[in-house]
Amino acid sequence: MTVPDRPAAPARSPERAQLSLFARNFFKHPRMLGSIIPSSSFLVRRLLSRVDWEGARVIVEYGPGVGTITREILRRMHPEATLVVLETNDDFVDFLERALPDPRLQVVKGSAEAVQAELQRLGLPAADHVLAGIPFSTMPAALRERILTDTQAALSAQGSLLIYQFSSRVRSDLQRVFGQVESDFEPFNILPARLFYCRR
Numbered sequence: 001m002t003v004p005d006r007p008a009a010p011a012r013s014p015e016r017a018q019l020s021l022f023a024r025n026f027f028k029h030p031r032m033l034g035s036i037i038p039s040s041s042f043l044v045r046r047l048l049s050r051v052d053w054e055g056a057r058v059i060v061e062y063g064p065g066v067g068t069i070t071r072e073i074l075r076r077m078h079p080e081a082t083l084v085v086l087e088t089n090d091d092f093v094d095f096l097e098r099a100l101p102d103p104r105l106q107v108v109k110g111s112a113e114a115v116q117a118e119l120q121r122l123g124l125p126a127a128d129h130v131l132a133g134i135p136f137s138t139m140p141a142a143l144r145e146r147i148l149t150d151t152q153a154a155l156s157a158q159g160s161l162l163i164y165q166f167s168s169r170v171r172s173d174l175q176r177v178f179g180q181v182e183s184d185f186e187p188f189n190i191l192p193a194r195l196f197y198c199r200r
C-alpha cells in the first residue's frame, strides 16, 4: 500500500510574513515600535497626501519597520528621487534589504538623529521631506530634542517634516523647534493616529 504524500504546508503570504515579523518585534521592543501592527492604508494615504511627488528628489523616512509606508513612497516618487530610510531594528533592516530591491532606496541601519551625517555620507543634498512614525513620546527627552533639531537642519529651505503618532505629546516640542505645526487625525488605524506637519 502506498502512503499518500502529506499535503505541503500552505505557503505564508508575504503580507502575513510581514505582520508576523512586525508583531514578534513588538513583543521584543514594545517601546521602540509603539504598535503591534503596521500603519493602515488610510493612515499611509493621509500622510503621503502632503508629499510633493513631482518636486521631491530626496525623501527620508525614520522607522520604516517592514516597509508599509516605504513601498508606497517608492510607488509614487520620481524616478530620479532617492529615498533614505533609517531604522534601528536589525530584523527590519535585513528584511527591507531583501524585500525592496529598488536602486532608489538606501536602507541605513541607524537612528534618526544620524540623518545629517547619513545624507552627507551618501552625497545627497538636504531633504525635501522627512516622514517619521518613530515613538517620540516614549523616547528620552534629550534624544527627542536631538532628532528634532537635526531633522530641521537636514531639511531644505522649503522642506517639511511629516509625523504620525498615537499621542499628541510631541506637539509642544514641534512647536518650540519648528514654530508653526499643522495637525490632522486618522481614525482608521490601530491605534487612531495624530498627524503633524511642520515646515523648516
Ligand SMILES: C[S@@+](CC[C@H](N)C(=O)[O-])C[C@H]1O[C@@H](n2cnc3c(N)ncnc32)[C@H](O)[C@@H]1O
Residues within 6 Å of the ligand: 032, 033, 034, 035, 037, 038, 039, 062, 063, 064, 065, 066, 067, 068, 069, 086, 087, 088, 089, 092, 110, 111, 112, 113, 133, 134, 135
Ligand atoms: C510604529 S513603528 C512604524 C513602522 C512603519 N513605519 C509603519 O508605519 O508601519 C516605529 C518604527 O520606528 C523604529 N524606530 C524607533 N526608534 C527609532 C529611531 N530613533 N530611529 C529610527 N528608527 C526608529 C522602530 O524600530 C519601528 O520600526
